[in-house]
Amino acid sequence: MTIDEQDSNNSVTLSEVARLAGVSGMTVSRVLNGHASVSAATRAKVQAAVAALGYVPNRLAGALATARTQLMVVIIPSLGNIVFPEVLRGANERFELAGYQAVIGVSDYDLDREEQLIAAMQSWRPSGWIVAGLEHTPRARQMLREARSPVVEVMDLDGEPIDMAVGFSNAGAGREMGAYLVASGRRRIGYVGGNLERDLRAAKRLQGFELALQERGVALQGRFTANAPSSLLLGRAGLAQLLARHPDLDAVYCSNDDMAVGAMMHCMAAGIAVPGQLALAGFNGLEIGEAVPQRLTTIRSPRYRIGQQAAENILARIGGARPPRREDLGFEFIAGQTG
Amino acid sequence: MTIDEQDSNNSVTLSEVARLAGVSGMTVSRVLNGHASVSAATRAKVQAAVAALGYVPNRLAGALATARTQLMVVIIPSLGNIVFPEVLRGANERFELAGYQAVIGVSDYDLDREEQLIAAMQSWRPSGWIVAGLEHTPRARQMLREARSPVVEVMDLDGEPIDMAVGFSNAGAGREMGAYLVASGRRRIGYVGGNLERDLRAAKRLQGFELALQERGVALQGRFTANAPSSLLLGRAGLAQLLARHPDLDAVYCSNDDMAVGAMMHCMAAGIAVPGQLALAGFNGLEIGEAVPQRLTTIRSPRYRIGQQAAENILARIGGARPPRREDLGFEFIAGQTG
DNA sequence: TTGAAAGCGCTAACAG
């Protein structure tokens, strides 16, 4: 390490590199951006100067000059529900490989908050947007349309996308589970969920679920919902409350696996036989549903792949391709031991 | 909605707003940034023009001109382990309130990867850095020092911070659990964990744990570690394997709650009495440890608060304050029903 | 209270 290296700090600019290398700024820029037409000798001189000064390009300046940023916005409802960090992980991996940085926003399941986030993010002129869900405020929709960067709405296909959508049908997933429970002989069916006004995708699953029951002449006997995010403890308490009101239920559909495993814990603690006395079903296909003594019956959502594919489609669009407007990654029924 | 509004798009610049308002660009800038010396009448004209054009300031240009960005970098080892999204959530909330955007990087527990991320992030000239842990490559350390923005290392205090640290002592947490298990009469103690070469904080907990045993004349009887991230299923399989080799263990310390709950699931499935035959202890104080039929004995780490406080200290430093170099947020022993 | 000039660090477009 030379003294020059130790002295390096952020204020090193392209011009200083150029001066040290004895070339113009443009030549440095060309070397840095891999433009072909630079002689090997010049390239080497520049690279030496970059190393000696510890130069780090200023992307703000670059973005301003090119009107293209390397920033991608990802707006998710929550970081507390492991499902969304997984989407983020998939997207982030792809973006990083392509040299983009993810900027995150957390809407807390609040569409007005989401709108504010979009407005704030737009000031960074991101190259692409991933947002959760198809429901947004009118102004949020308008901003995303006018942003003129690719937009992918993820985790839902039940509705009309602004630009592109990658996900699966939540209504379809609910429907499949409803059909399954009825087909396996359950008739006195209840529901345990969190806040359906905020978690719109859980609400769509429940709608599909009820529709499937209805089509088979079965009605939902009772439901527990709470004005709180879904969680293991809420599921546990929720099932206890629901059973207090409807002790004769023979199956309970839960808004997701957290709730369902919580419900299962109530059964264990209360000595309720699963699935003998009560069937339990969830949604998401989280690891926790596999690790419990009885594997949870659930439906796996391809969260990580959705994140990846959403990023991929944005990158493809930037590259001039024309990815599909809606991309259905499906879901997978998991026949566990709880129903 | 006027036609102007519908026509708005990103290319609206400050000059266009100025032209429409019949003032200079500087006046628009002053109104936007809340500088006092603008007459009410002018202010109103400008605000009307901003609204009519749907103007969104370009922060890239602003940042370039002021040499100050509203970007904050958060680098965490993983998005798959809920612990780090929680840190991120705490930090993100504080940053957003102060008008900053979080840019995330995921190192996948790899210090070389972390170094690359830091180099890439530096090109955005962030106003602050949150990075997990105190261990970094020499070059990563150097870059962070030279970045000349506040740096907070989180989740660990066992070492020397680059700039500031907010967290707790992992060694101390391990030590406390070791002391507890011995004090409660356990003598044939084992360990189940993930990859200790990558999860350096889990390694420090184990060190503290073993030290506590040693001080009390007890030796670790056996350990299971795997070259994989910790998870429920790994904990379940790991305990099974460990007990196959050491069937007479009377307590097992797990690298974290995921592993411990997984271990508990093995006990349930295999009919091992907890804590009668075997005590189980974890780390983190996740909700899952509360939701299981027997509450897990563990130690709660203040992850969310660490994220908040780290962000707070960065903001304080930017505001001219001098937050402490190391801030110990402690941990909380949770006497559950498993040991 | 307002405006004009200059420049932040970089790159597109052209010229040589």
Place this chain on the structure above:
DNA sequence: CTGTTAGCGCTTTCAA
């Protein structure tokens, strides 16, 4: 293959 010129959209500084 390399350099010059002219901005990108904003803010700082100075002057009016």
